[in-house]
Amino acid sequence: MLASTLVFCVLILSAQAPARGRKGSVLQAWILTAAAPLATGLASISRAVSSGVDSVGDLFEAHSENARLKRELGLRDRELFHLRAEVSQSGRDHRLALAAGILPNVIGTAPVLLVENRAGLLSALIGAGSGSGVVPGSPIAVAEGLVGRVVSVGRSVSRAQLLVDASAAAGARISRTVETGVVKGDGRGGLRLNNIPTTSRVAAGDAIESAGIDGIYPRGVAIGRVSSVARSGSLFLEIRVTPAASFSQLTDVLVLAPSPAVTESPGGARSATP
Secondary structure (H helix, E strand, C coil): CHHHHHHHHHHHHHHHCECCCCCCEHHHHHHHHHHHHHHHHHHHHHHHHHHHHHHHHHHHHHHHHHHHHHHHHHHHHHHHHHHHHHHHHHHHHHHHHHHHCCCCCEEEEEEEEEEEEECCEEEEEECCCHHHCCCCCCEEEECCEEEEEEEEECCCCEEEEECCCCCCEEEEEECCCCCEEEEEECCCCCEEEECCECCCCCCCCCEEEECCCCCCCCCCCEEEEEEEEEECCCCEEEEEEEECCCHHHCCEEEEECCCHHHHCCCCCCCCCCC
16 A cells, blocks of 8 residues: 555656656656657558558559550550451452453452361362352462362352362473473372473473363463472373462462363353352
């Protein structure tokens, strides 16, 4: 009790006694001194929490900005893709238009809907048929050269045999030596030039064009270039030809009027839905 009374008296006196060199009482000074570390700690915690909140806010803002930039980049990529597609299509249309002025008896253009490869039998569905004047035997070509010929016709869709088909053939001529032979597809995207004798001066790089002797393809249309020449023990050379047309990238073709020999044949005018 005595100690409690003494402490109480000291507190009363300190509350009344003025602090040295400061405003307020001694008790207030003691309280402020004792509370200073606690206030400092609370201030540090407050600053840390505030900094953390700001960091989280900055992080969310950065994620939001990143998502916005990704959306804008995706939009720009799509726009660039469409622009490139339009430019590419415009270029193809321009080349086809130029080729249409050079190739004989062009009926019109047709989109390539599907290219099929079944065990070396290569064919294509094109978006043109009897309604567009297409008949069986109509050759098809691109600006670079011959592609093949139509074999069956529907009202709006036709099937064409590609020149690289294993069973396809066309009369051909070596432009430099003017020698004629037969180009056949190998079923793997390449061509062979047959019936050229070993005495020929044909060489790699020579241009091969249609000879117009098969009654199907017109004369003078590019077929490809000689890639290799080999002399075997037979009477004829083994000649490989790289096609002028890119058969793996067919998108549109030119349809030509068929040879009179095709239209005048007994079965030349028949058509069938592919």
